[in-house]
Amino acid sequence: MFEFMLTEEQRKLVLEAAEFVKTKVPKELVLDMDEEKVKYPREYIEALAEANLLGLRFPKSLGGRGLGWAEEVTVIEEIGALGTSLGCLYSLPSIVGEAIHKFGSEYLQEKYLAPTLKGELCTAEGLTEPRGGSDFFGATTRAVRQGDHYVLNGQKRFIVGAEGADYFMVYAKTRDDAPPHESISAFIVDRGPGVEVKHVYGLMGTRGGGTGRVVFRDVKVPVENIIGEEHGASKIFYQMMVPERMTSAAGALGTARAALDVAARYSTKRKAFGKKIKDFQGVNFKIAESLTRLDAARALVYTAARAIDAGIDSGRARRYVSEAKK
Ligand SMILES: Cc1cc2nc3c(=O)[nH]c(=O)nc-3n(C[C@H](O)[C@H](O)[C@H](O)COP(=O)(O)OP(=O)(O)OC[C@H]3O[C@@H](n4cnc5c(N)ncnc54)[C@H](O)[C@@H]3O)c2cc1C
Known part of the structure; x- marks a missing residue:
């Protein structure tokens, strides 16, 4: 639905992230995490770093890709399909990195941010x-x-x-x-x-x-x-509302999309009163309504991302990202 808003490069990036999710994150990891058999999935962070997917907004000199929020939210949505844990862990270098990159000394950027984007340090x-x-x-x-x-x-x-x-x-x-x-x-x-x-x-x-x-x-x-x-730190705290809320909002899109996929698929399998439940209008309405709301949420996230990339003032940026996160 939203592909028309993305450039060719952005679409390629989405496919790259989707491929990472499909091929580099074993289903067992997600299941084991949910059962708390995993304490911390360090190898997942290392795989993200190897794929150069961490901290996309930061300059190439520090290990990022020099992209904007418009790109980063599309990748976070793909990663968000893996659930809140893996989505949050993916976002941490972006969140903490914002403070180090925007406010930290060169020393901190070299000592902490660069190794974080390489997957050598976790934050x-x-x-x-x-x-x-x-x-x-x-x-x-x-x-x-x-x-x-x-x-x-x-x-x-x-x-x-x-x-x-x-x-x-x-x-x-x-x-x-x-x-x-x-x-x-x-x-x-x-x-x-x-x-x-x-x-x-x-x-x-x-x-x-x-x-x-x-x-x-x-x-x-x-x-x-x-x-x-x-x-x-008040200046830092206010600025940090942007990555904290933007990453939560974009990650939630992926998580909601995955949940909706599961629900919609289930409606094609479960039978009641002699037919698949997808054939009941009441079920269809729910799925259509959820899809529409998901698209509306994505529209808000994309708008907030583009507004931040365009340099709107931090007060309005916080308002946008806060609405997007809801
Ligand atoms: C998925 C997830 C990941 C998180 N990750 C981190 C993390 O990595 N690091 C970290 O430091 N924290 C993290 N947090 C915590 C998050 O920052 C806090 O949950 C958040 O700041 C709210 O604080 P609290 O939970 O203590 O709620 P409280 O501050 O106790 O608020 C409880 C309720 O009271 C309401 N409330 C509070 N003040 C007012 C007021 N003045 N007027 C009216 N209502 C009010 C709030 O809206 C809320 O509904 C995470 C939370 C989540 C859900």
Whole structure:
């Protein structure tokens, strides 16, 4: 339905991603993840990197393809057909990469982003805390400067990919004598002494993706691992709403499409009252309505992606991507 909006190159990219999904992700992996036989599918991330499908928006010099959101959402939709766990894990380099690429130093880009896009390092984002996620500026995780490093203490929860992450992007409060939106900083924190993944949640739909609670106890974070300015993470947080919501929205398209495929196919097999249930108008209406809503959702995602690529201001971009995510 939407092919008419895609260029020849974009269509090729969609086929490339669909081929990856079909040939490089064994069905057993998806089933084993759902049964929690897998803690973290590192080989899947490595396969994505080998196919050069990670972080498509980032420059080629860092290992991306220098593409836009218009391209990335089409690939995320294909990957999203594998379910939320694999969709979220695919999106993490794109999400964390946004902060490192837009706000991080060259040192951070070389040390963390480039190896992430090569599949050598796995990443996760630590934003949500046990006391809640919406109230971002109420963060209680703290980082206190001591000479050439910060000492980090606190907890984050619902961290997708925590189990396998080599490093975390973490928001922490860095001062008390200023309003909340001028008191938080963002850091890259290596998995190492004082970093503990406490519990891997068996959340429905996200099992096997290594989602966990991460505890930081007196973790030494070098000053060069700060992303952007000290106390300046509000700018990063607002920008991060774009990749976080855009990737969720595009991934949900793929997941919904796969669910609809299964349901529609089932309606051609299940029989009741002497005929296949697809031959009942009531069932057809449901499928037609779902297809229409899916197309409408895709239209919104494509529009949001193109608006961001065209450089609309961040306030409007956040509004678009938030609507798209719903
Ligand atoms: C698939 C998935 C992946 C995730 N991955 C990550 C991740 O990798 N890293 C990470 O840090 N977090 C992650 N999260 C967590 C996510 O960021 C939080 O769930 C989100 O920020 C909401 O926080 P919460 O769940 O604590 O809900 P709460 O903040 O407790 O909110 C609960 C409810 O209250 C409502 N509410 C909150 N404040 C207000 C208000 N002022 N007025 C009216 N209503 C309000 C909310 O809308 C919500 O319905 C993930 C979540 C999901 C679903």
